[in-house]
Amino acid sequence: MISETDKAYIAGLFDGEGCISASLYKTTNRNAFGLNINVSICICDKDLMLEIKDITKTGTVRKHSTHKTAHAYEVRAKRDVLTFLEIIYPYLKHKKELARIMIIYVKSRIISDRHTHTDKEINLIGKIIKFHNTKSTVRNFELWKKHIRKNRTTTPHHKYWTKKEENYLKTNYLKMFDSELAKKLSRTKPAIAHRRFDLGLFKPRDFRWRLKEAEI
Numbered sequence: 067m068i069s070e071t072d073k074a075y076i077a078g079l080f081d082g083e084g085c086i087s088a089s090l091y092k093t094t095n096r097n098a099f100g101l102n103i104n105v106s107i108c109i110c111d112k113d114l115m116l117e118i119k120d121i122t123k124t125g126t127v128r129k130h131s132t133h134k135t136a137h138a139y140e141v142r143a144k145r146d147v148l149t150f151l152e153i154i155y156p157y158l159k160h161k162k163e164l165a166r167i168m169i170i171y172v173k174s175r176i177i178s179d180r181h182t183h184t185d186k187e188i189n190l191i192g193k194i195i196k197f198h199n200t201k202s203t204v205r206n207f208e209l210w211k212k213h214i215r216k217n218r219t220t221t222p223h224h225k226y227w228t229k230k231e232e233n234y235l236k237t238n239y240l241k242m243f244d245s246e247l248a249k250k251l252s253r254t255k256p257a258i259a260h261r262r263f264d265l266g267l268f269k270p271r272d273f274r275w276r277l278k279e280a281e282i
Contacts, residue, residue: 068153072121077157079118083107086151086164088194090206099210101191103168105141105150108133115139124150126268143266148172167193183214227261239267 084107090099107115108130115127115137124146130136141150151165151172158165171190183191188211195207231251235258238247244258251258262268 068121073153074157076118076121077154079109079114080107080154081158081160083109084161086161086168086194087198088191090195090203090210099206099213101210102142103144103147103172103194105147105168107139108136110135110137112137122150122153124266142263144172144176144264146266148176164194164197182217188214232261232265235261236265236267240269 084105087104087106089102089104091102092099105125107118109115112127118139119125119127124143125139125141127137127139130138141147148169151169155162155165155169167190171187171194174184174187174190192207192211195203234251235247238250239262242250244255244262247253247258248255
């Protein structure tokens with residue numbers, strides 16, 4: 067149980083040093099874009115970041131990619147993003163509206179579990195992106211929006227995940243390669259990776275070597 071004092075403290079820290087973002091990246095198909103959502107806090111106090119991770123039971127802590135003395139607390143999985151934002155939302159001030167938009171978007175994606183985006187979800191992502199309003203990001207958003215709408219009617223029916231499949235994934239994602247899980251669950255390798263990401267099931271960087279050593 068998280069105390070109201072802890073919620074207010076984390077919210078205050080997030081208002082000052084936190085970030086809510088949606089980033090688009092080019093996929094292997096040059097005409098398509100992928101979408102990542104991210105909630106993060108970046109400061110020099112690693113112990114504080116670890117404490118927030120422990121209190122909220124969400125996210126990861128790592129060294130910042132560009133600032134040598136800073137550490138970043140990041141939440142990327144949709145369910146964890148929702149959990150974190152709902153914890154601090156009542157106490158937010160400066161980032162409250164942005165958090166509200168992200169909460170609505172994430173809830174919509176989790177409940178529906180659709181492969182594509184609705185117009186409402188596209189507009190919500192547009193609002194989040196425009197908070198940061200860089201030319202390249204806005205340009206990529208327009209290309210992404212065009213791609214989503216163009217391919218919406220031709221997208222194959224999405225195969226929904228069952229609780230049984232999710233439980234199997236949770237039990238075996240550190241015991242099997244994604245390619246093996248894909249064959250077992252009759253899904254594609256990217257589908258396995260995306261669902262792991264949504265569920266917060268991240269593999270360590272040396273996973274491949276660990277698994278190979280275990281087989282020897």
